[in-house]
Amino acid sequence: xxxxxxxxxxxxxxxxxxxxxxxxxxxxxxxxxxxxxxxxxxxxxxxxxxxxxxxxxxxxxxxxxxxxxxxxxxxxxxxxxxxxxxxxxxxxxxxxxxxxxxxxxxxxxxxxxxxxxxxxxxxxxxxxxxxxxxxxxxxxxxxxxxxxxxxxxxxxxxxxxxxxxxxxxxxxxxxxxxxxxxxxxxxxxxxxxxxxxxxxxxxxxxxxxxxxxxxxxxxxxxxxxxxxxxxxxxxxxxxxxxxxxxxxxxxxxxxxxxxxxxxxxxxxxxxxxxxxxxxxxxxxxxxxxxxxxxxxxxxxxxxxxxxxxxxxxxxxxxxxxxxxxxxxxxxxxxxxxxxxxxxxxxxxxxxxxxxxxxxxxxxxxxxxxxxxxxxxxxxxxxxxxxxxxxxxxxxxxxxxxxxxxxxxxxxxxx
Amino acid sequence: xxxxxxxxxxxxxxxxxxxxxxxxxxxxxxxxxxxxxxxxxxxxxxxxxxxxxxxxxxxxxxxxxxxxxxxxxxxxxxxxxxxxxxxxxxxxxxxxxxxxxxxxxxxxxxxxxxxxxxxxxxxxxxxxxxxxxxxxxxxxxxxxxxxxxxxxxxxxxxxxxxxxxxxxxxxxxxxxxxxxxxxxxxxxxxxxxxxxxxxxxxxxxxxxxxxxxxxxxxxxxxxxxxxxxxxxxxxxxxxxxxxxxxxxxxxxxxxxxxxxxxxxxxxxxxxxxxxxxxxxxxxxxxxxxxxxxxxxxxxxxxxxxxxxxxxxxxxxx
Numbered sequence: 001x002x003x004x005x006x007x008x009x010x011x012x013x014x015x016x017x018x019x020x021x022x023x024x025x026x027x028x029x030x031x032x033x034x035x036x037x038x039x040x041x042x043x044x045x046x047x048x049x050x051x052x053x054x055x056x057x058x059x060x061x062x063x064x065x066x067x068x069x070x071x072x073x074x075x076x077x078x079x080x081x082x083x084x085x086x087x088x089x090x091x092x093x094x095x096x097x098x099x100x101x102x103x104x105x106x107x108x109x110x111x112x113x114x115x116x117x118x119x120x121x122x123x124x125x126x127x128x129x130x131x132x133x134x135x136x137x138x139x140x141x142x143x144x145x146x147x148x149x150x151x152x153x154x155x156x157x158x159x160x161x162x163x164x165x166x167x168x169x170x171x172x173x174x175x176x177x178x179x180x181x182x183x184x185x186x187x188x189x190x191x192x193x194x195x196x197x198x199x200x201x202x203x204x205x206x207x208x209x210x211x212x213x214x215x216x217x218x219x220x221x222x223x224x225x226x227x228x229x230x231x232x233x234x235x236x237x238x239x240x241x242x243x244x245x246x247x248x249x250x251x252x253x254x255x256x257x258x259x260x261x262x263x264x265x266x267x268x269x270x271x272x273x274x275x276x277x278x279x280x281x282x283x284x285x286x287x288x289x290x291x292x293x294x295x296x297x298x299x300x301x302x303x304x305x306x307x308x309x310x311x312x313x314x315x316x317x318x319x320x321x322x323x324x325x326x327x328x329x330x331x332x333x334x335x336x337x338x339x340x341x342x343x344x345x346x347x348x349x350x351x352x353x354x355x356x357x358x359x360x361x362x363x364x365x366x367x368x369x370x371x372x373x374x375x376x377x378x379x380x381x382x383x384x385x386x387x388x389x390x391x392x393x394x395x396x397x398x399x400x401x402x403x404x405x406x407x408x409x410x411x412x413x414x
Numbered sequence: 415x416x417x418x419x420x421x422x423x424x425x426x427x428x429x430x431x432x433x434x435x436x437x438x439x440x441x442x443x444x445x446x447x448x449x450x451x452x453x454x455x456x457x458x459x460x461x462x463x464x465x466x467x468x469x470x471x472x473x474x475x476x477x478x479x480x481x482x483x484x485x486x487x488x489x490x491x492x493x494x495x496x497x498x499x500x501x502x503x504x505x506x507x508x509x510x511x512x513x514x515x516x517x518x519x520x521x522x523x524x525x526x527x528x529x530x531x532x533x534x535x536x537x538x539x540x541x542x543x544x545x546x547x548x549x550x551x552x553x554x555x556x557x558x559x560x561x562x563x564x565x566x567x568x569x570x571x572x573x574x575x576x577x578x579x580x581x582x583x584x585x586x587x588x589x590x591x592x593x594x595x596x597x598x599x600x601x602x603x604x605x606x607x608x609x610x611x612x613x614x615x616x617x618x619x620x621x622x623x624x625x626x627x628x629x630x631x632x633x634x635x636x637x638x639x640x641x642x643x644x645x646x647x648x649x650x651x652x653x654x655x656x657x658x659x660x661x662x663x664x665x666x667x668x669x670x671x672x673x674x675x676x677x678x679x680x681x682x683x684x685x686x687x688x689x690x691x692x693x694x695x696x697x698x699x700x701x702x703x704x705x706x707x708x709x710x711x712x713x714x715x716x717x718x719x720x721x722x723x724x725x726x727x728x729x730x731x
Contacts, residue, residue: 001584002532002615003725004548006555007485007572012509012531012545030415030440030478032433247655251684258653285682287675292625304682387655 213319214380218353218410222317224309225382225407226375228253231279231307232386233371236364238273240266244297245364245401250386253309254284257388260297264288267299274305281306319380319412322349328379329358336369338362338403351411356381359404361391367403380410416567417484417722418472419575420451421670422602425468428699428719430726431478439699439723440477442716444706453491456553465561473565477701483562484571484722486578488670489599489606493527493549494574494618495519496534496636498542508545516547528552535614546615546635548574571725575599575670576608576618578721582693583666584610585724592663596644600669600677604632607648609641609662617641623676627653651683658686666691668714672706681711693720 212219232250239245240261248257261267267288275283285304320328326343333340339361346355360370367388374383384406391402415430428442449455449464473480497515499508512531517524527549534544555572562569580597594616599606609617619641620633629649631642640661647659659665664687669677681690692713694702697720706712 001580001610001613002534002546002577003581004530004532004573004577005571006528006530006548006550007569008530010528010530012505012512013533015533030429030431030476030480032431032440032478246653249655254684256655256684258655285679287679302679 210316210318212315212317213413214317214410215413218380218382219315219317221408222380222382222410223315225384226377227279227309228307229371229383229386230375231255231277233368233375234277234279235274235305236371236388237368238270238277239364240270242297243364245388245390248386248388250383253281253307254304255307256285256304258300258302260291261299261301262297264290264299267301270301271303274303279308281308315378317378317380317410319410322409325379325381325409328377329374332370332373333360333362336362336366336373338366338370345409349411351414353411354409356407356409357404358407359402361400361402363399364401367401374405380412382408382410384408415482415484415570415723415726416472416476416480417486417719418469419486419578419670419716419718419722420447421488421575422450422452423447424670425472426670426703426716426719427472428716428723429476429478429480430723437727439697441701442694442699442719443475443701443703444715445471451487456551456557462557462560465557466564469561469565469567473567481566481568482570483567484573484725485558485569486573486575486718486722487554489574489576489618490601490604490620491550491554492574493520493547494633494635495547496617497531497545497547498537499545501536501541501543512545512547516549520549523551526551526553528555532615535612571722573722575718576606577615578718579666579668580608580610580721582717582721582724583691584613585721585729586691586693594662595664596641596662596666598648598665598667600667600671600674600680602671602674605648607641607645609639609644619645621645623649623652651680651685651688656685659688663687664689668717670715672712672715678711690714691717693717 214222228250232255235255235257236248239259242262244260246258246260248259249255261270271283271286271288274280275286283303283305285302287300287302289300289302291298291300322343322345329343330340341359343356343358371383371386385404386406387404389402391400416427417429418425418427424444424446426442426444429440430437431440447468449460455461469483495516497512499511503511509531513529516527516529520527528551529547529549532546532548534546536543558569558572576597576599579599583591583595583597591610594609594611596607596609603622605621605623607617607619607621608615609619616636617639618633618635619631622630622632624630627649629645631645634642644659644661644665647656647661648665650656666689667677667680668690671677680688690710692710693716694713703716704712706715
């Protein structure tokens with residue numbers, strides 16, 4: 001970039017910019033007196049990683065630099081001399097062919113047993129490769145997790161995973177931060193609301209913990225999502241009735257929001273209430289400011305809250321296929337008076353975690369209740385990101401809030 | 415070599431010292447100013463005396479006596495514009511046109527100003543070349559010169575602090591900054607934004623963010639460019655959640671007022687390409703000012719000081 005130097009001549013500057021004349025370094029730079037050098041030999045504490053690390057060689061050291069290159073060359077020559085280099089002695093081509101033929105004949109006549117063993121090994125290898133390929137194809141394209149028409153929609157009778165099925169390697173969980181907008185989406189359409197099961201959790205009458213139907217590595221992710229969701233539900237639920245929400249976002253372990261409330265007292269009450277929520281680890285930012293001349297509610301709250309993210313205890317997670325999951329979400333939304341759009345899933349069913357997203361619209365209370373329900377369900381879905389913004393419902397009510405919930409759907413344990 | 419950066423309420427400075435065949439950043443420090451350094455002060459007859467007292471004070475704290483000074487001051491002391499000139503004109507003619515343009519713009523105060531023009535990228539497809547014109551009141555230069563003499567300092571470089579900060583970022587990150595990037599100095603009420611494109615100065619904007627969620631552009635060096643859209647996005651950050659800023663690959667922000675609430679709020683934002691950096695993350699001065707803390711938020715205030723120091727530190731390939 002251009003180097004401005006207003007201490008030089010006025011008018012049009014050179015093409016090279018007004019760089020300071022380097023001059024003699026001994027004149028420009030203050031020099032540490034010799035006594036200081038003796039007492040403090042290691043004054044530069046500069047990391048060796050950075051290019052500008054001190055001590056920085058001065059241009060006057062060019063001779064030394066060349067000397068070091070020469071020294072390196074000598075070292076390289078020495079290293080080459082000491083290195084073991086296999087020597088190949090060439091024979092005339094005819095002689096070489098004769099020797100090879102003789103060796104082959106000798107090998108074929110002397111070791112018939114080894115030859116047979118080799119053949120058997122090769123056949124065995126071919127069988128293993130073909131078999132493995134067929135099994136993989138079966139897993140990927142033919143083995144459906146559960147037929148759609150036979151999905152158990154009764155939450156109290158969880159499906160039993162096939163024990164005989166071989167376990168598949170666990171796929172890495174996509175990081176929430178890397179979530180991309182869903183491009184290949186598969187909307188799952190719902191059936192009638194009355195035919196849809198409730199999303200209430202497994203009753204507490206079950207005393208024997210059931211084994212999770214998803215891999216253990218996913219369970220902690222699902223439980224973390226549930227805790228985030230529960231805390232978010234409490235935050236949304238504690239907003240005063242007359243609030244105006246500008247945005248609210250849950251991402252990784254932080255909730256940030258900007259809302260307007262009627263008075264500073266209300267804002268302080270909200271602050272106290274939120275800070276005492278068990279799921280809040282710390283309040284990073286909580287600004288309360290009355291906006292001059294703004295329309296009511298005129299007290300702005302801008303907050304960033306850090307959430308506790310460590311699940312306590314183990315819950316049994318049940319597997320539901322995509323259609324069943326979609327029905328659960330849709331019915332939970334409808335029960336809470338929300339307008340819901342179909343669940344969008346990024347990929348077709350596969351034995352790996354998949355991104356999904358569902359959107360909707362409704363009141364803050366309805367959204368809080370939905371989040372509360374989602375946090376209580378033990379399904380193979382983790383809530384990763386939630387975004388709320390001002391919206392309009394079907395009746396044109398501007399008090400409605402649009403929501404987008406990004407989640408990850410986990411596969412059945414094999 | 416002593417690098418001194420003046421802001422409205424503080425002076426920050428750092429010293430390069432030669433030790434045998436190496437150069438080190440011997441110290442980086444900061445002091446509150448006993449006066450408010452702002453353009454209105456130019457009318458004050460005390461300006462030179464106050465600067466002189468300041469320079470003598472700094473000199474008395476230096477670990478090694480020094481003679482040469484690189485100085486940067488806030489960009490709101492300067493007029494910054496970009497002018498396009500047709501290619502093929504002689505240098506004298508170009509200078510004459512640029513001076514004439516500046517005279518038209520400044521009016522009768524032109525004669526009181528020190529004016530420089532810096533050639534920018536040649537736009538062959540339009541047969542034009544842009545020139546950056548920077549001007550400031552000669553009175554400021556005279557005051558600084560008068561103040562330096564009793565302290566025994568000679569000015570080697572006189573720069574604008576946002577340009578020094580940009581120079582530091584360019585040296586620290588080079589191509590990692592991206593094709594188009596910016597540096598935003600957060601002021602108490604007045605903000606400055608400098609945009610660099612293709613390694614070249616692109617646009618300079620001064621703006622204010624008002625209390626009614628709006629913004630106002632005070633100075634725009636080059637209205638044809640899209641820097642105002644960046645300002646609009648900066649303004650939106652106050653009211654809307656944003657994942658990433660558009661129009662720029664990276665936007666770095668720093669301030670000379672580390673107690674600014676707005677600045678501290680921005681530090682908590684999670685916007686992918688909005689960054690605040692610690693210029694001393696990998697280059698450790700021997701003695702570094704830490705009274706404001708050691709985090710990025712505190713250290714970024716020295717970005718322009720490092721930019722000045724870099725002008726005298728040889729770049730090692």
